[in-house]
Amino acid sequence: MQFLSPKGWATFAWQSDYSQLYLVDPEANTFEAPIEITPEIYQQSFFVPPSGLVVYTADCLQQHIRVRIYDTQPVLPEVEEMSGNPWTRVETTEACFPSRSFTLSSPSMPYPLPAGPLFLLNTEKVAIRIQWMEFQGGRYDSVPVEPDLIEITVWPI
Template identity: 70%
Template sequence: MRFVSPRGWATFAWQSDYGQFYLVDRAGADVIAPVEITPEMEQRGLFVPPTGLVVYTQGCLQQHIRIAIYGTEPEHAPVEPMSGNPWTRVETVQARFPSRSFAISSPSMPDPLPAGPLFLLESEAVAVRIAWMEFEGSRDDSVPVEPDVIEVALWPGQA
């Protein structure tokens, strides 16, 4: 097994509004999130617009979002590394970021913060692997629960 070190990474304590967050290209092209979420988008937990990426979250308002950027495809942990719990779903897609950079955003904050955080990529086309570890069962927002974990790994993809 070969360990590939990330070229950049960050972890966010996030609160997804409307059950989604965006990876927005910094070239000024807005992520156009669809108004209607299809069953396929709901099942896969994502939508790939012409630029950027929309990631859907489960019913939990709280997430830990981990973003890691690699030079080549890394080894992927079969379970969430900190808890040892299995991923509840995993998807790999191709996405485009023409500026070779992106920021994280959400419906209530459609324009990312001008001072960051900003992620730089080696190529416009990237492969993206998203792994979710979601709480399964009923939620009661009056009772504290562990946040869902969403891990996003990016590396140069196909043009």
């Protein structure tokens, strides 16, 4: 098995507004998240507009968002590498970023965000694997919990 090193990667502490985060092409004016979340969208936990991607989270509490970009499709482990815990959910989809770049955003944030982050891609059309490791148990505002982890892995189609 050949180990592929990511072309780019980053991890962010995040708090999803309305339980969602966006991968937005900063130059495309076609990004629009759905206003109504259908049962199908709720079940798969993502939505693909004409450009960009909407990822839904378990709730509005804190997440760690890990983004990895590869030149070719990587072999991805079945468990989260640092903890060894299995992913709660795993989905793969295709998305389009006409400017060959994307930034992270959410319903109450402007995009493109001033001062980044900006991720560069080799192609407009990409495959994206979304992996969630969600905190299991009760969540209360007064009790600190481990943040959910959402890993977004991107490679050209």
